[in-house]
Amino acid sequence: MKMSGGVEWALHCCVVLSGAGAPVTAAKLAELHDVSQSYLAKQLQLLSRAGLVRSTLGQSGGYVLTRAANEITVLDVVEAIDGAQPAFRCTEVRQRGPMAVPAERCDTPCPIARTMDSADRVWRESLRRVTIADLIADVNRTTAPEILAGAREWLRA
Amino acid sequence: MKMSGGVEWALHCCVVLSGAGAPVTAAKLAELHDVSQSYLAKQLQLLSRAGLVRSTLGQSGGYVLTRAANEITVLDVVEAIDGAQPAFRCTEVRQRGPMAVPAERCDTPCPIARTMDSADRVWRESLRRVTIADLIADVNRTTAPEILAGAREWLRA
DNA sequence: CTGAATCCGGATAACTGTTGTCCGAGATTC
DNA sequence: GAATCTCGGACAACAGTTATCCGGATTCAG
Numbered sequence: 001m002k003m004s005g006g007v008e009w010a011l012h013c014c015v016v017l018s019g020a021g022a023p024v025t026a027a028k029l030a031e032l033h034d035v036s037q038s039y040l041a042k043q044l045q046l047l048s049r050a051g052l053v054r055s056t057l058g059q060s061g062g063y064v065l066t067r068a069a070n071e072i073t074v075l076d077v078v079e080a081i082d083g084a085q086p087a088f089r090c091t092e093v094r095q096r097g098p099m100a101v102p103a104e105r106c107d108t109p110c111p112i113a114r115t116m117d118s119a120d121r122v123w124r125e126s127l128r129r130v131t132i133a134d135l136i137a138d139v140n141r142t143t144a145p146e147i148l149a150g151a152r153e154w155l156r157a
Numbered sequence: 158m159k160m161s162g163g164v165e166w167a168l169h170c171c172v173v174l175s176g177a178g179a180p181v182t183a184a185k186l187a188e189l190h191d192v193s194q195s196y197l198a199k200q201l202q203l204l205s206r207a208g209l210v211r212s213t214l215g216q217s218g219g220y221v222l223t224r225a226a227n228e229i230t231v232l233d234v235v236e237a238i239d240g241a242q243p244a245f246r247c248t249e250v251r252q253r254g255p256m257a258v259p260a261e262r263c264d265t266p267c268p269i270a271r272t273m274d275s276a277d278r279v280w281r282e283s284l285r286r287v288t289i290a291d292l293i294a295d296v297n298r299t300t301a302p303e304i305l306a307g308a309r310e311w312l313r314a
Numbered sequence: 315c316t317g318a319a320t321c322c323g324g325a326t327a328a329c330t331g332t333t334g335t336c337c338g339a340g341a342t343t344c
Numbered sequence: 345g346a347a348t349c350t351c352g353g354a355c356a357a358c359a360g361t362t363a364t365c366c367g368g369a370t371t372c373a374g
Contacts, residue, residue: 001158001159001160001161001239001240001242001244002158002244002246002332002360003158003244003245003273004158004332004333005246005248005332005333006332006333007245008245008247008248008250008269009250011269012250012251012269025349025350026349026350027349031254031255032254032255032256033250033253033254034250034253034254034257035250035253036333036334036335037335038334038335038336039333039334039335041350041351042333042334042352044350045350045351045352048350048351055349055350055351056341056342056349056350057340057341057342057343057348057349057350057351058341058342058343058344058347058348058349058350059342059343059344059347059348059349060342060343060344060348060349061341061342061343061348061349061350062349062350063350074269074272082158083158085158087158087159087160087244088160088164088165089159089162090165091162091165093165093166093169093190093191093192094169094300096190096191096192097188097189097190097191098188098189098191098311099189099304099307099308099311100191101300101301101304105300105301108299110296111291111292111295111296111299112165112168112169112231112292114295115231115284115287115292116160116284118283119280119283119284120280122279122280122283123276123277123279123280123283126275126276126279126280127272127273127276130272134268135268135269135272138268138271139267139268142265142268143251143258143262144258144262147256147258150256151256154255154256159331159361161360161361161362162361162362163361163362182319182320182321183320183321184320193362193363193364194364195363195364195365196362196363196364198321198322199362199363201321202321202322202323205321205322212320212321212322213320213321213371214319214320214321214322214369214370214371214372215318215319215320215321215370215371215372215373216318216319216320216371216372216373217319217320217371217372217373218319218320218321218370218371218372219320219321220321
């Protein structure tokens with residue numbers, strides 16, 4: 001049970017992107033967070049494919065959020081990077097072996113699958129309730145103002 | 158994001174074990190579910206190490222549940238097989254790069270980690286609320302009585 | 315007491331998915 | 345037209361999962 005590490009990077013990128021008014025290049029985002037540039041580019045492509053960011057090509061190009069920060073949920077980012085598939089996949093064990101239940105009697109999912117699906121739903125619901133704007137508000141509250149100003153300045157240069 | 162496939166097998170085994178009065182061997186459990194015997198043996202070892210089942214050695218040995226079915230939660234099994242580590246691991250990105258926040262200012266976890274931890278908690282809480290006894294009750298309600306009796310008989314032989 | 319059956323633990327290999335890198339094609343700005 | 349930048353795909357390295365096998369210890373049946 002492990003979520004892709006790219007999710008953390010992507011969320012940090014969304015927070016930064018929301019603060020910057022102009023497009024930010026993948027190289028700058030990678031340097032700011034001290035992560036692999038080529039690999040971060042792949043995560044940004046996933047965000048782009050999911051419609052969360054828009055990329056502008058050419059010189060002075062880069063990435064921009066497509067929506068306001070309070071209209072992008074953490075779940076949006078998680079599903080863009082990690083996929084929307086649930087962690088548990090029922091393989092219909094009950095239909096196998098010498099005491100197999102015939103397929104035509106298996107109209108409802110087995111109770112194990114239902115339990116897992118239910119847990120998956122509350123997990124996603126919990127992530128849906130938090131937006132990028134919430135994260136930003138939290139960052140602004142807990143980190144020193146001079147660091148925030150410094151980062152904004154570094155990004156512009 | 159993928160849970161170990163062994164979780165599904167282990168849960169099915171717990172359901173079966175609860176119905177059988179006598180110890181059941183790993184070979185029988187594997188044949189009943191039509192899965193690899195050697196690999197299922199490893200999952201059973203994990204259950205044993207977690208204290209959910211007890212193994213009796215020697216001829217006519219096998220596995221038995223250590224507690225009543227209503228005192229074993231689905232979460233117990235999931236954590237025994239898949240580990241108790243949360244899916245998201247914060248790598249403290251904020252402490253890296255040219256605009257790194259000094260470690261001494263990072264007394265509280267970053268908002269991203271808090272969001273993920275919160276979602277992880279509700280997920281686990283949801284799984285903790287369902288016990289093996291609940292699964293059994295569901296199985297008894299939804300599957301034909303003759304199949305249940307047949308399985309019990311097959312297990313005894 | 316002997317032999318058969320069983321679990322345990324480690325070593326090992328195949329497979330899958332993640333992580334990470336690189337480069338050409340196409341687009342934009344100056 | 346030249347420089348810069350993103351996009352997408354191809355590809356390699358790595359880690360974790362899945363699966364198998366075997367020797368050793370233990371227990372029960374005869």
